[in-house]
Amino acid sequence: MKRTNKKLIGLSLLCWTIAIMANAQHEAYRANSYISKEGDSLHYRQLSPLQIEKGEKYPLVLFLHGAGERGSNNQSQLTHGGGMFSNPVNRERYPAFVLFPQCPAELYWPSPTRPGSFHEGNPFPYNATISRPLALTMELLGEVIATYPVDKDRIYVVGLSMGGMGTFDLVRRYPDLFAAAIPICGGIHGERLHNFKTNTSFRIFHGDADAVVPVRYSREAYLKLKAEGVDVEYIELPGVNHNSWDPAFNRDDFMPWLFEQNKKTNKQRIAR
Numbered sequence: 001m002k003r004t005n006k007k008l009i010g011l012s013l014l015c016w017t018i019a020i021m022a023n024a025q026h027e028a029y030r031a032n033s034y035i036s037k038e039g040d041s042l043h044y045r046q047l048s049p050l051q052i053e054k055g056e057k058y059p060l061v062l063f064l065h066g067a068g069e070r071g072s073n074n075q076s077q078l079t080h081g082g083g084m085f086s087n088p089v090n091r092e093r094y095p096a097f098v099l100f101p102q103c104p105a106e107l108y109w110p111s112p113t114r115p116g117s118f119h120e121g122n123p124f125p126y127n128a129t130i131s132r133p134l135a136l137t138m139e140l141l142g143e144v145i146a147t148y149p150v151d152k153d154r155i156y157v158v159g160l161s162m163g164g165m166g167t168f169d170l171v172r173r174y175p176d177l178f179a180a181a182i183p184i185c186g187g188i189h190g191e192r193l194h195n196f197k198t199n200t201s202f203r204i205f206h207g208d209a210d211a212v213v214p215v216r217y218s219r220e221a222y223l224k225l226k227a228e229g230v231d232v233e234y235i236e237l238p239g240v241n242h243n244s245w246d247p248a249f250n251r252d253d254f255m256p257w258l259f260e261q262n263k264k265t266n267k268q269r270i271a272r
Contacts, residue, residue: 026078028086029100033074034140042136043074043102047086049095052149059096059154059259061085062141062170064163067114070105077102080160084249094259097148101140103133109159109166110134110188118213124165124189130173134166138174153179153263160184160245161213168221171200180261185210185244187217193224199266202232203257205248207240231266 029045036042049058063085065077077100084090085098108114112131115123130138144150157178159167164186171181172188175198184205202225206218215236222234237244248254 026082029078031074034136036136036139040136042140043072044140045078045100047098050091057149057151060150061096061098062157063098063100064109064159064166066161066163070103072104074102080245081249090255094255097150099144101137107133109162110169122189124187126189126191134170156180156258158182159186171198179263179266180258184248185213185242187213188221190220190224193228196228198230199263201261201266202230204234205244207237207244209239210242212242
């Protein structure tokens with residue numbers, strides 16, 4: 001009994017320590033809200049470089065969370081990926097501005113509402129106007145770029161699930177803005193990629209056992225982008241269900257690949 005109690009106490013202390021560390025990493029993000037001219041608001045968290053050197057410019061990462069992290073608490077959007085960028089070692093190695101906007105609970109990144117099913121027909125809009133949360137996100141992004149020393153050749157967008165769909169949507173709408181895009185277990189209407197030209201480098205992740213968003217959407221997007229001459233890499237994760245962001249984030253080359261991307265060098269590489 002005593003031995004069991006010691007194990008339980010040890011496990012409790014470990015869980016408590018992990019929770020404290022996660023909370024400390026989340027607290028590195030400043031909480032704020034963007035208010036549009038029309039009065040609409042968008043909650044977001046912002047991480048800044050540990051030290052901003054005079055005359056230096058820094059990359060910016062826009063992170064789009066999944067459907068499960070929607071809401072108004074301005075905290076849930078950091079659940080997946082937040083600790084990766086605020087990790088002290090990564091903050092020192094990859095100084096950057098990082099934005100985590102939060103989509104309201106009743107809305108969706110790539111479309112006005114969440115599709116009823118991802119297993120029937122084509123759930124992705126073909127010619128819909130930009131969703132209100134993504135439009136507000138782009139206004140916020142423009143404000144941050146104008147306010148802080150952001151390197152405009154190193155702006156990145158990363159998204160998972162609903163956010164992976166939003167990642168595809170944003171790059172399709174703004175093909176000249178981002179140096180890199182990492183859509184994870186997302187998708188897009190394939191016809192939107194017809195005659196699509198961009199210098200954005202894509203890295204697509206999807207688990208082949210995804211029971212929520214079928215893997216065929218990422219496969220199709222990869223083939224469409226490849227056919228249009230876009231710089232794209234597709235990484236399929238065998239046996240992985242919907243949470244393919246975990247193995248993606250745990251790859252040793254996830255952060256190095258992202259921060260190596262630069263629109264100038266991308267353009268030269270694609271031209272060759």
